[in-house]
Amino acid sequence: MRKLLILSGKGGTGKTTVASAFIALSGARAWADCDVDAPNLHLVSGAFPESSTKDYHDLPKAFIDPDRCTACGLCYDVCRFDAIEPGEVYQVDPIACEGCTFCRYVCPEGAITMVESKAGEISLHRRGDQIFSTATLKMGSGTTGKLVSAVKDQIKGADAPLAILDGSPGIGCPVIASLTGATLALMVSEPSVSGLSDLKRVIASARQLDVPVAVVVNKADINEEQCAAIERYCTDEQIPFLGTIPYDTAVVTHLNEGRSLAHADGPAAVAVKAIWQRTAALLEAL
Amino acid sequence: MADDLTIAVLSGKGGTGKTMVSVNLAAVAESATYIDCDVEEPNGHLFLKPEIFSEETITIGKPEVDNRLCDGCKICSDACAFKALAVVKGKLLIFPEICHSCGLCYQLCPQGALTEVAQRLGVLRKGHRDELVVLSGELQIGEPSGVPLIKALLENITGGITIIDGPPGSGCLVHETISRADFCLLVAEPTRFGEQNLALVHELVTLMGKPSAVLLNKTTGDDNPSRAYAEAHGLPIIAALGWDEELARITSAGALITEHSRQYHRYFFRLLDQILEEARHA
Numbered sequence: 001m002r003k004l005l006i007l008s009g010k011g012g013t014g015k016t017t018v019a020s021a022f023i024a025l026s027g028a029r030a031w032a033d034c035d036v037d038a039p040n041l042h043l044v045s046g047a048f049p050e051s052s053t054k055d056y057h058d059l060p061k062a063f064i065d066p067d068r069c070t071a072c073g074l075c076y077d078v079c080r081f082d083a084i085e086p087g088e089v090y091q092v093d094p095i096a097c098e099g100c101t102f103c104r105y106v107c108p109e110g111a112i113t114m115v116e117s118k119a120g121e122i123s124l125h126r127r128g129d130q131i132f133s134t135a136t137l138k139m140g141s142g143t144t145g146k147l148v149s150a151v152k153d154q155i156k157g158a159d160a161p162l163a164i165l166d167g168s169p170g171i172g173c174p175v176i177a178s179l180t181g182a183t184l185a186l187m188v189s190e191p192s193v194s195g196l197s198d199l200k201r202v203i204a205s206a207r208q209l210d211v212p213v214a215v216v217v218n219k220a221d222i223n224e225e226q227c228a229a230i231e232r233y234c235t236d237e238q239i240p241f242l243g244t245i246p247y248d249t250a251v252v253t254h255l256n257e258g259r260s261l262a263h264a265d266g267p268a269a270v271a272v273k274a275i276w277q278r279t280a281a282l283l284e285a286l
Numbered sequence: 287m288a289d290d291l292t293i294a295v296l297s298g299k300g301g302t303g304k305t306m307v308s309v310n311l312a313a314v315a316e317s318a319t320y321i322d323c324d325v326e327e328p329n330g331h332l333f334l335k336p337e338i339f340s341e342e343t344i345t346i347g348k349p350e351v352d353n354r355l356c357d358g359c360k361i362c363s364d365a366c367a368f369k370a371l372a373v374v375k376g377k378l379l380i381f382p383e384i385c386h387s388c389g390l391c392y393q394l395c396p397q398g399a400l401t402e403v404a405q406r407l408g409v410l411r412k413g414h415r416d417e418l419v420v421l422s423g424e425l426q427i428g429e430p431s432g433v434p435l436i437k438a439l440l441e442n443i444t445g446g447i448t449i450i451d452g453p454p455g456s457g458c459l460v461h462e463t464i465s466r467a468d469f470c471l472l473v474a475e476p477t478r479f480g481e482q483n484l485a486l487v488h489e490l491v492t493l494m495g496k497p498s499a500v501l502l503n504k505t506t507g508d509d510n511p512s513r514a515y516a517e518a519h520g521l522p523i524i525a526a527l528g529w530d531e532e533l534a535r536i537t538s539a540g541a542l543i544t545e546h547s548r549q550y551h552r553y554f555f556r557l558l559d560q561i562l563e564e565a566r567h568a
Contacts, residue, residue: 009327011300011454016479037455038298038483059367080389095461095494100367100388139490142458145430169300169454170326173430176383192538194305194329201327204427222531223538249506256478256511 001030001156002283003163005182007206009198011169013190014218017251017261018272019166020044024262025276029160032133034148034178035168036120044260045132048125056150058119058141059099062092068111075103075112095140120147124154131158145173152178162283169198171205179209183286186242186279187215191226196233203239213239214282216275220244242278245271291565292448294323294467296491298483300454302475303503303527306537308451309333310544311561312418314554318447321439322422323463325408325432330451332540336413336420344423344438345404348382349391355399362391362400383430408435412442419444436462447562456486464491469565470498471524474512481511488521497568499561502526524560527553 006019019041023031033041062083064075069089076084083096084103092103094117104112119141125132133154135147148168155163165182168174179185185206189199199215206213215234220227227244234241248268254261261269295308305322309330312320322330349362349371358376370385371378382405392400408425421442423435436459440450443466450467453459464470470491474484484500491498499522502513506529516523533550536543544551 008300010329011297011327012302012475013300035455037457038300038486040299040479040482043478043482078389078393080387098367098386098388100386100390101365102388102390102393105365105390105394137457139456139486139493140461142433142461144457170324171427172326172425172432172459174457175326176428176430190301190538193332193540194327195538197329197332198327201427208428222534226538252477256509258478 001158001160001163002183002286003165003181004279004283005165005167005178005185006188007167007175007185007202008169008188009171009202010190010195013188013195014245015188016040016044016166017218017255018186018188018216019164020260021262021272022276022279023164024260025273026162026164026280028162028164029130030155030158030163031165032151032155032163033166034151034174035166036135036137036144036147036151036174037168039134039136041166042134044255044258046127048127048132050126051123053121053123055118056120056122056135056147058117060114061094061097061099061117062101062103062112063115064090064092065111065113068109070109072108074106074108078102078106098142122147122150122154131155145177148174148177171201175202175205176209179206179211182211184283185211185213187213189215189217189230190219191217191223191230193226196226196230199230200233212286214242214279215239216242216245218245219247221246240282242282243271243275245275290445291469291562292443292450292467293561293565294450294452294464294470295473296452296460296464296470296487297454297473298456298487299475299480302473302480304473305329305333305451307471307473307501307503308449310542310550310554311558312449313542313544314551315418315447315449315558317417318449319419319421319442319444320449320451321442322451323436323439324451324453325423325425325435326453328422328424331411331420331422333542334415334418334420336415338411338413340412342410344407344410344435346387346407346434347389347402348385348387348405349380349400350403351378351380352399352401353377355397357397359396361394361396365390365394408432410435410438432459433462440466456490460487460490464494464496467496469561469568470496471561472498472500473503474500475504476502476506476508476510476512478511481515484512484515488519497565499524499564504529522564524564525557
């Protein structure tokens with residue numbers, strides 16, 4: 001199974017716009033929303049007759065039994081996550097606790113136990129031979145990278161030649177988790193100094209993991225000079241530049257109505273369709 | 287404006303205008319501190335162009351094993367909650383990229399075979415633009431978590447007005463970013479995507495007991511799902527900033543709109559006043 005991952009570095013450049021159009025244009029039978037921090041792909045994936053949702057569990061978090069705590073402070077001293085709150089009896093801030101168990105090891109009273117903790121929900125939707133994997137992180141949970149891996153695992157065994165993964169902004173653990181095993185990372189950039197600066201960092205992250213990259217520029221006509229700068233950068237770095245998408249107010253109208261650009265015919269939709277053809281050709285060659 | 291106030295600018299969804307709002311607010315505040323906590327993709331410096339006066343490497347401790355002392359007893363690998371240690375054929379393997387640097391393994395090793403070695407996590411730059419102090423952190427490529435870098439940045443809050451430019455999302459980086467904030471300004475765009483992610487970050491700031499208000503950005507006068515969300519959930523709307531191609535163009539070139547337009551200078555000056563007023567009453 002080839003895995004096409006859509007990334008950007010900078011947020012709000014149009015990852016989900018491109019991913020949702022590609023899913024429809026390619027006839028993909030498996031796709032996933034790896035932006036578990038701020039998932040949106042479900043809004044443009046249509047309705048699914050079959051869905052299953054289950055709780056996703058984080059590492060168990062520390063709990064201090066108030067009846068046994070003597071407020072000796074040893075747990076507070078060893079915790080590197082500022083998760084222990086001193087007081088008459090000490091308490092654990094479950095949001096800050098990462099579940100390392102150091103406090104439990106040092107507690108002389110045996111007052112600390114590790115309790116199961118729900119970190120989010122993970123869903124698998126089905127429609128005919130299509131499957132869509134997505135998740136929502138529970139507020140205050142910090143296990144983003146592992147949840148992204150779990151989202152990807154749900155479509156791993158699917159009988160599909162191509163899977164499309166919508167990624168998250170940035171370069172940290174969720175992006176690293178989404179990059180692992182990707183066939184190609186298509187970077188959706190925007191023509192701005194911020195867009196280029198962020199693009200360079202996410203490309204460096206992909207290259208560190210030996211994932212091939214390609215670039216498109218969305219809303220290209222907002223700043224043609226910056227768009228040209230991105231194209232030059234790609235030429236210098238020998239990165240395939242797969243085209244530009246013009247700024248088009250119809251995009252928001254379409255997406256707000258829950259439709260992808262695959263069935264639209266405005267200037268942005270025309271450009272996305274041409275870019276899909278080039279992306280498909282590049283994927284074939286990898 | 288003498289009192290101390292830390293304002294975090296957030297959005298949930300990326301690309302709604304956090305940095306544009308933060309840098310322009312900081313620029314009109316004049317005497318203030320701007321902290322770029324989007325350590326994965328820091329951009330504030332591209333606009334504020336500070337004169338850098340210090341650059342500090344931020345490190346994080348990771349275990350290293352002395353194979354002459356390690357006897358492969360597995361005490362550390364059995365205890366590591368993150369599975370960052372494994373003993374294979376009697377030899378200890380360490381996976382630093384999944385290590386959370388909790389420190390437990392050094393404590394448990396009966397042979398004293400593990401030592402903590404500082405690894406580069408990123409850099410913290412301090413600079414200024416006239417009276418404005420500009421701080422930013424840049425996470426090293428390949429490092430999974432910028433949380434310790436954000437912690438180091440926030441230690442520099444010295445009082446007065448501090449404007450924090452937050453990372454996108456509503457995960458652990460955002461959580462850390464707002465830990466020291468008195469007030470959160472949520473920047474939202476008029477799309478269903480924007481509304482969904484506004485709801486998530488609003489839930490997070492509410493959970494953390496932080497007062498907040500929303501700035502509706504890129505409004506077009508049509509239906510605005512983010513406005514509808516705010517109205518339905520009692521989230522105060524502090525202002526609405528209409529879509530303006532000129533603003534987009536100036537910002538895309540890395541310039542401050544408040545320097546290019548008197549109108550926008552007045553707008554952000556008044557916006558800062560409104561935010562401070564809202565924050566004080568919250």
